[in-house]
Amino acid sequence: MMNEQHTTERLWEFHLGNLSEEENRQMEAHLEACESCLRESEVVKQAVQEIVVERSQEVPPFLYTRIQGRLESVRKPAPLWKRTLVTSLGTILLLVSIWGGVKLGTMDVRQTSGTSVENPMGNLAINEMVNEPIEGYLFDFK
């Protein structure tokens, strides 16, 4: 008679029908005598049956049509005018940003190098640490 360890290890093959006739007979004899193996055998049997049910499911119809639908969106590139428009807008935006940055930078340099008499507050807004005309601001009342 098979020992218990051996039996539980071969339960899957038993329920899948992969054992020889002799092994099948031995297994059945053991299951009649051993209650714990019988319980385990029932669990494996149910699992195997469930797998058979799942694997017998057919592919839903018209799979190829659905795949074609997906491929259409993959194959079709956006129209040329759309791609050109997006690229141009992106380039314009980039150039405007660069131009704005350069403009801001030069404005700062010009204002810090100019006299503070005409617009004493102007420099304060740009760079108050470098050019704060505190004396001129207090005493120039003309």
Place this chain on the structure above:
Amino acid sequence: MDEKQLVIELQAGDEKAFRQLVGKYQQQVFRTAMGFVHDGSEADDIAQEVFVEVFRSVHGFRGEASLSTWIYRMTVNRSLNRLRSRKRKGFFQRIEAFFQDDADWTGEPEADCSIHPEAVVGNQETAQALQQALESLPENQRTAFVLYHYEDMAYKEIATVMNVSLPSVESLIHRARKNLQKKLMNFYKK
């Protein structure tokens, strides 16, 4: 049409060849995906993704493995990715539930390492218990188990698809069965 010819025609962009490929492999792709996700519509979705991927990347197919092995690998990878994203989604949903309503929070991971008998009823009991037990297996054990039990693949073929040795496949299937048995026994004891 033999496999070599089919590949050549696919690489040439022949739609007829692609239709033939889908017809030939759709059942195996669907069945393998079912073994992982246990849901017909999700398995169908994975099958679509796999064939779109085949269509897009067949130009790079060099024939080092057979076409069937290549498609199996894609199916397994797609299915595992689907399960990972499902798990991530579940994690964020639990966090959301925690912040929305404290009463919903159980703090238990989703179907990870234990089977919740209260979640299963009636005839679906076994199905759900098996699914939860399968989902709790490590990915390599699950892959070997699904390819063997859902696809009837030989150990040698499984070794090729998984890119592991033959003894590794034997060991993976043995451990997967043992773990499943243990989890299912625990479930029925409750």
